[in-house]
Amino acid sequence: MPQGVSCSVxxxxxxxxxxxxxxxxxxxxxxxxxxxxxxxxFASDDLGLQHQDQALKSSATCCFTFKPKE
Structure with missing residues (x-):
């Protein structure tokens, strides 16, 4: 489990x-x-993300790990 990762979703x-x-x-x-x-x-170590970007503030980011409960 990722250490220290908090999520309210x-x-x-x-x-x-x-x-x-x-x-x-x-x-x-x-x-x-x-x-x-x-x-x-979770298919590879880089999760298919080989590009690098910059965000000016945290509100410009989102978590792509989200998967709705069934």
Whole structure:
């Protein structure tokens, strides 16, 4: 589990009590890429993300690890 990763999105498959993320790895990107689909979910060490970007503030980022609970 990623150490120290807090998440309040309780309808995510990886969400655990205490706002903890139970994903083995997380993928975070800038909102500019929000419409991209990273279907490689945990398939490789880099999660299919080989590009590098810069965000001016945290609100310009989003977590691509999110997977809704079924």
């Amino acid at each position: 309780s309808n995510c498959t990886f969400w655990k009590e205490g706002n903890a993320c139970s994903a083995d790895k997380i993928s975070v990107d800038i909102d500019q890429h929000a419409d991209q689909h990273f279907y490689e979910e």
